[in-house]
Amino acid sequence: MANRENPYLPYPAVIQRVKEETSDIKTFSLAFKDKARQTTFYYRPGQFVQVSILGLGEAPISLSSAPCCNGSFELSVKRSGRLTERLHQLKPGDEIGIRGPYGNGFPYEEIKGKNIVFVGGGIGLAPLRSLINSIIANRDDFGSLQILYGARTPADLVFKDELNCWSETDGVEVLVTVDIGDERWTGNVGVVTTLFAKTRISADNTAAFICGPPVMIPFVIRDLLEIGLPEEWIICTLERHMKCGIGKCGHCNIGSKYVCLDGPVFNYRELKQLLESF
Amino acid sequence: MTVRLLKKARCIDLVDALSDDYEIVAPVRKKDDTLFEPLSGGAEMDLDYLNSPVAPREFLLPQDETVFEYSDPENGTTLQPKIKDRCRIILGIRSCDLNGILLLDSVFSKDIPDLYYLNRREKTVFIAMACNQPGNSCFCSSLKTGPSASEGYDLLLTDLGDEYLVEVGSSRGEEIVKIGRGLFGEAGEPEIKRKADLLAIALESFVLRVDFQRVTELMKGLFADGMWEDIAERCLRCGGCSFVCPTCHCFNLFDRQLSETSGKRTRGWDSCLFSGFTRMAGGINPRGSKVERIRQRFFCKLVYYVEKYGAYGCVGCGRCTDTCPGYIDIAQVVTSVSLRSKGYEVDVGAKPER
Ligand SMILES: Cc1cc2nc3c(=O)[nH]c(=O)nc-3n(C[C@H](O)[C@H](O)[C@H](O)COP(=O)(O)OP(=O)(O)OC[C@H]3O[C@@H](n4cnc5c(N)ncnc54)[C@H](O)[C@@H]3O)c2cc1C
Ligand code: SF4
Ligand code: SF4
Ligand code: FES
Numbered sequence: 001m002a003n004r005e006n007p008y009l010p011y012p013a014v015i016q017r018v019k020e021e022t023s024d025i026k027t028f029s030l031a032f033k034d035k036a037r038q039t040t041f042y043y044r045p046g047q048f049v050q051v052s053i054l055g056l057g058e059a060p061i062s063l064s065s066a067p068c069c070n071g072s073f074e075l076s077v078k079r080s081g082r083l084t085e086r087l088h089q090l091k092p093g094d095e096i097g098i099r100g101p102y103g104n105g106f107p108y109e110e111i112k113g114k115n116i117v118f119v120g121g122g123i124g125l126a127p128l129r130s131l132i133n134s135i136i137a138n139r140d141d142f143g144s145l146q147i148l149y150g151a152r153t154p155a156d157l158v159f160k161d162e163l164n165c166w167s168e169t170d171g172v173e174v175l176v177t178v179d180i181g182d183e184r185w186t187g188n189v190g191v192v193t194t195l196f197a198k199t200r201i202s203a204d205n206t207a208a209f210i211c212g213p214p215v216m217i218p219f220v221i222r223d224l225l226e227i228g229l230p231e232e233w234i235i236c237t238l239e240r241h242m243k244c245g246i247g248k249c250g251h252c253n254i255g256s257k258y259v260c261l262d263g264p265v266f267n268y269r270e271l272k273q274l275l276e277s278f
Numbered sequence: 279m280t281v282r283l284l285k286k287a288r289c290i291d292l293v294d295a296l297s298d299d300y301e302i303v304a305p306v307r308k309k310d311d312t313l314f315e316p317l318s319g320g321a322e323m324d325l326d327y328l329n330s331p332v333a334p335r336e337f338l339l340p341q342d343e344t345v346f347e348y349s350d351p352e353n354g355t356t357l358q359p360k361i362k363d364r365c366r367i368i369l370g371i372r373s374c375d376l377n378g379i380l381l382l383d384s385v386f387s388k389d390i391p392d393l394y395y396l397n398r399r400e401k402t403v404f405i406a407m408a409c410n411q412p413g414n415s416c417f418c419s420s421l422k423t424g425p426s427a428s429e430g431y432d433l434l435l436t437d438l439g440d441e442y443l444v445e446v447g448s449s450r451g452e453e454i455v456k457i458g459r460g461l462f463g464e465a466g467e468p469e470i471k472r473k474a475d476l477l478a479i480a481l482e483s484f485v486l487r488v489d490f491q492r493v494t495e496l497m498k499g500l501f502a503d504g505m506w507e508d509i510a511e512r513c514l515r516c517g518g519c520s521f522v523c524p525t526c527h528c529f530n531l532f533d534r535q536l537s538e539t540s541g542k543r544t545r546g547w548d549s550c551l552f553s554g555f556t557r558m559a560g561g562i563n564p565r566g567s568k569v570e571r572i573r574q575r576f577f578c579k580l581v582y583y584v585e586k587y588g589a590y591g592c593v594g595c596g597r598c599t600d601t602c603p604g605y606i607d608i609a610q611v612v613t614s615v616s617l618r619s620k621g622y623e624v625d626v627g628a629k630p631e632r
Binding site: 009 | 287345346348350355357359361385386388391392393396423498501527528529530531532533535541543545548550555556557558559560562564565574576578581582583586599614
C-alpha cells in the first residue's frame with residue numbers, strides 16, 4: 001500500500017501561551033512539538049482541527065489565528081463539557097494532540113476586491129477572527145470592512161483588544177452589542193441583528209460571513225437578504241456533532257453534505273438546497 | 279472468465295489447504311442462527327444457509343476496534359496505532375453483502391482514505407456464494423445486487439447439487455485455485471448453462487419485489503410528509519437496523535483509560551437512530567426528534583447515498599426488516615413512498631402482511 005498518512009493520529013502540540021478572554025473562554029497559542037510539522041502546517045481561515053486529550057477524546061475547534069504567522073496557531077475555546085473543561089486547566093508547556101486541518105474553509109481569493117461584512121455571535125467570532133486578521137494583513141486587496149459582533153453580556157465579549165485595534169484600522173467599522181448590559185456598559189444593547197439599523201450595509205459587491213449560535217443564523221440571513229445581498233455571498237460556518245472530521249463516521253451530515261468535509265462553510269444558496277434544515 | 283468445479287466434499291480440503299496462508303471466515307451454525315466466524319477447521323462450516331442475521335461487514339469494520347493505544351511514561355506520550363495485517367478469506371459471503379462492501383469501499387476510500395478499513399480490505403479475499411433460494415425478506419433482485427454477484431468477488435460459488443461451479447473473478451481468485459490445485463475439476467458450457475437455469479429459477483422465486491424506480495426523486499418531494507411520523511411511532515430507537523445492515527458505516531470514537539498512565543482510543547459502531555448521535559455542546563440537537571432520526575435513516579439509504587456515492591445504500595438483504603421489533607420494513611417504506619407521491623393514503627403504521 002502507498003504510504004498513506006493515518007488520518008486518526010493526533011500529533012503532539014505544546015501550549016505556548018494562554019489568554020483568558022472571558023470567564024469561560026480562553027485562547028491557546030500552540031506549536032507542534034515537531035518543528036517540521038509546525039512549519040508545514042498550512043490551513044485556511046474557516047478550517048478546524050480535532051483537539052485530542054488522551055483519556056477524554058476529541059473536540060473539533062476552529063483555527064482562530066490567521067494562517068500568515070506559521071510559528072504557532074491559535075484556538076479559542078469555550079468551556080462547555082468534559083474535554084474543554086480539562087483544556088481550560090492546562091498551562092503553557094502542557095501538551096495536547098492535534099489532527100487536521102479539516103473542512104473547506106472560507107473563500108478568500110474569490111472575495112478580493114469586495115466589501116466584507118462579518119456578523120458574529122459569542123464564541124462564533126473565533127473562526128471569523130482568522131479571516132478578519134488575514135484581510136487586515138492584506139488590507140489593499142479588499143473593499144470596506146464591517147464587523148458586527150454580539151455577546152450575551154459585556155463580560156462575554158471575546159478578543160476585546162483586537163476589537164479596539166480593528167476599529168482603529170482605516171476602512172474598518174466595528175459595531176458591538178450585548179443582550180444584557182451592566183451599569184458600566186454604554187454601548188449597544190440588543191441582539192446582533194439590531195446592529196443592522198445602526199449602520200449602512202451596501203448590498204453592492206459585498207460578501208457577508210456569519211458565525212454564531214444556531215438560533216442567530218436564520219435571523220441574520222433574513223436581514224441580509226432584505227438588504228439585498230445575493231444568496232451566494234451570504235456565507236455561514238456551521239457546527240455539528242463531529243467524530244472523525246473526515247467524512248466517514250456519519251455524525252455531522254445535513255442532508256447529503258458532511259459539515260466536516262463539504263463545510264463547515266456554506267453559502268446560503270447551498271444551504272437552501274439541503275433537505276434538512278441547518 | 280475461467281470456470282472450475284469443486285466437489286462439495288472437497289470444500290473441507292480446500293479450507294485446510296488455505297488455512298496456512300489465510301484466516302478463514304465462513305458461516306457456522308449456532309443454535310438457531312448461522313453466523314460468520316473464523317474457522318478452526320473446515321468441518322464447522324455450514325454452506326447450506328440462507329444468510330447470517332448480522333452482515334459480515336464486521337470483518338472490515340469491526341463493531342469495536344482499537345485505533346491506537348497510548349501510554350504516558352515519564353519520557354512523554356507514545357501512541358501505537360493498531361492496524362491489522364492478517365490475510366483473510368470470507369467464504370460464503372452472499373451477493374447482497376458483497377455489494378454492501380463495495381459501497382463501504384466508496385465511503386472509506388473517497389476524499390480522505392481510512393487506513394484501518396482499507397488495510398483490512400486489501401487483505402480480504404471473497405469467495406462468494408450465489409443464492410438459489412432467496413429468503414422471504416430478500417429483495418436484492420429489485421436492486422440488481424443479487425442473487426448472484428456480478429462483480430467484486432475473487433471466486434464465486436454456485437450450488438449445482440453435488441458440486442459448486444467456481445467462477446474466477448480476479449487474480450487473487452486464480453491464486454486460490456492454484457493453492458487448491460488438484461481439488462478443482464474442469465467446468466465448461468454445460469455447467470455454465472446449469473447455473474443460468476438455476477439463476478432464472480431463483481429470480482422467479484422472489485416473494486418480495488420492490489419498485490425502486492425514481493424513489494430518490496420521490497422521497498425528496500416527501501421530506502415533510504406525515505408518513506415519517508407514522509413510521510417513527512413504531513421505532514424503539516434500538517439501533518438494531520444499523521447494526522445488522524451491510525452498508526451502515528457510522529461510528530463513534532472514544533477513549534478508554536486502562537490505567538493511570540495508559541489507555542486506548544476505540545472506534546465502535548454507532549447509529550443515527552440514537553438521540554445522542556447529533557447532540558452538541560449546550561444540549562442543542564439538530565435531530566432532536568424520533569421522526570427526524572428515522573427519516574435520516576431512510577434518506578441516508580435512498581437519497582444521500584445516491585447523491586454522495588452514486589448508488590442506493592440498500593442492497594436488499596432484508597435484515598433490518600427481520601430485526602426491527604416495530605416491524606418497520608424498508609420494502610414497505612419504498613412502496614409507500616411511491617404511493618404517497620401519487621396522493622394515496624398509506625398505512626405505514628401497520629405491520630406488513632408477509
Ligand atoms: C467545526 C466546528 C468548529 C468548532 N469551533 C469551536 C471553537 O472555535 N471554539 C469552541 O469553543 N468550540 C468550538 N466548537 C464546539 C466544540 O467542538 C464543542 O463545544 C466541544 O466538542 C465540546 O466538547 P466537550 O468534550 O468539552 O464537551 P462534552 O463533555 O463532550 O459534551 C458536551 C456536549 O457536547 C456534545 N459533543 C460532544 N462531542 C462533540 C463534538 N465532537 N462536536 C460537537 N458536539 C459534541 C455532547 O453531545 C454534549 O452534549 C466547534 C465545533 C465544530 C463542529
Ligand atoms: S446515517 Fe444512519 S442509516 Fe446512514 S449509515 Fe449511518 S447509521 Fe446507517
Ligand atoms: S437497509 Fe435493510 S435491507 Fe437494505 S441493506 Fe441495510 S439491512 Fe439490508
Ligand atoms: S465528523 Fe465524521 S463524517 Fe463528519
